[in-house]
Each structure stands twice: as structure tokens, then as C-alpha cells.
Amino acid sequence: MKAYWWKILAILLLAYTIIAGLLIDVPRLPILNETIRGLFFHVTMWFAMLIMLVVAVIYGVRHLRTGSLADDDMAVEFTNGAILFGVIGITTGMVWAKFTWGDFWTNDPKLNASAIGLLMYFAYLVLRNSLTDVYQRAKISAVYSIFAFAVFIPLIFILPRLTDSLHPGNGGNPGFNAYDMDSSLRTVFYPAIIGWTLLGTWISTVRVRLRRLERNLEDKLINQ
16 A cells, blocks of 8 residues: 555545636636636646656666666656656647637747747657667667756746746746735645646656566567
């Protein structure tokens, strides 16, 4: 039971996020109206994605120090999980944008920067698949991951703040916490971040175990 408590917590938090996120009273703001509920899904998934990218970078650095493929397994699968959450996050953001800005995608610095950031990580996957030697692949992808993260953070958090942007918290626009992040929203927002992060960790660790099983089977076949 001790090994599964966080998985049970993930299920409970996400069940709460979905039910409460759709049913609780939210601030009745002009234009936003009910679409503000996207805060519980779009924004929190991006938070989870960033946490998973930090974990991936940590394991990437560990691999460069130790050369262990186990560290590379963690780095690549947490990156894969982060990419999944990033794609879902940007998709839910597009739905939100359709109702608040009138279009699924606008020529907005924050949106464009987010798309470029995801493309950088898609390139990470392409790079890994283009290399055949496992140790070379692990080392090069670890270095790429570190530099990609170093570019990704200013790309989505700093540069959009320096230009005009429709996105809250950028281009002079106040963020949600500055004017309408009331206590009712916080009761769902923070548990949602934890819930999505735990789900991402769950998915990533399952894929790590599958990756290691596949490598062990390949090693056995080679040694036969």
C-alpha cells in the first residue's frame, strides 16, 4: 500500500479537479464567463509539464555524470510525458482562446513562443530516433535537453512579457492571481497542479519500466 499511496492520491485529486472544476461557482468576468474554468486544465497542465521538464533535466545531468542508462530512461520518459502534457495544454488553450479571443490561434507572442518551445522538444525526439548507439544517443539527448530547457524558460516566461500580448500575465496584462484568483479558484487550482504532476509521474515511470524490460529482453536475445 505504501508504494501506491501517491497513485491513489493522483486519482482522487484528478477526480476532484474534474468534478469541482466543472461545478464550483467561478467569478463572472466580462468575456471570460464560464471559460475561466480552463484555468484548472490548461494552466495546471503547463505547470505539470514544467515540473516534469525539470525532473528530465536533473536526470540528464545525472546521466552525463554517471553514464547510467537508467538515468537516461528517466530523462527521456519524463520529457515524453512533458511533451504530452504540453500538447494537451496548448490544445485546451486553443479551445479557451476560441471563446475569449474569437479564434483558436492568434498571432500572439505567448502562443507563438509556446509553439516554438514544443517544436524544440519534438526535435529532441527526432534527434534521439536518428541515433543508433544507445550511449551516444543518451549523452547527446541529455545535452540537447539541458540547452532546450535553458531556452524554453525565457522563451515562454520572459520574452512574451517584453511585447504586447493578449495572454494574462504578459505584455502588461495582469495575471489571474493579480485580480481574480479568488479562494474558490485556488481550492481547485493547486490540487489540480499536484494531480496532473502525479499523473505525469505515473505515466513516465510506467514507460521507464517498459523501456527497461525491452532492453533486458534485447540483451537476453543477443546473449543467446
